[in-house]
């Protein structure tokens with residue numbers, strides 16, 4: 001299978017963009033940009049996301065750990081870049097508030113505080129199933145990702 005073509009076709013499917021966050025043992029917030037977020041179940045309330053097996057963030061995720069899931073607004077492209085490892089100093093450092101033990105990003109349009117239930121190794125990724133402990137939302141348009149970042153804003 002041609003990897004470039006796989007990425008090209010996957011990029012035709014529009015998604016929102018999240019930052020997954022944890023409070024590290026060092027007291028710092030660690031995060032990763034992820035668009036693999038998916039809602040799974042209402043009863044019990046479960047969500048999921050998929051992490052590259054060999055990523056630096058992935059080994060930090062263990063069952064019982066609390067993970068914040070922050071849905072980005074269209075104004076948070078620089079934050080998305082920063083947590084995807086791309087240097088972007090066009091905005092100041094992000095601010096976080098704690099919900100349960102999860103860092104929640106200021107300015108996001110939706111968030112979940114979750115607790116990891118299950119890690120499922122699949123191919124070169126680990127699929128993480130996490131239970132929702134708390135959640136919230138605010139007005140605003142999402143940042144979209146398909147073949148690059150897009151803004152929904154006024155176009156809908």
Ligand SMILES: Cc1cc2nc3c(=O)[nH]c(=O)nc-3n(C[C@H](O)[C@H](O)[C@H](O)COP(=O)(O)O)c2cc1C
Pocket residue numbers: 017032033034035036037049050051052054055056057058080083084085086145
């Ligand atoms: C829009 C977007 C979505 C991404 N989604 C994911 C994802 O769902 N899972 C993942 O493992 N990496 C994803 N990545 C890549 C990671 O954000 C990036 O590789 C990250 O910097 C890896 O950091 P780490 O090696 O320190 O864990 C995404 C990147 C972008 C720009």
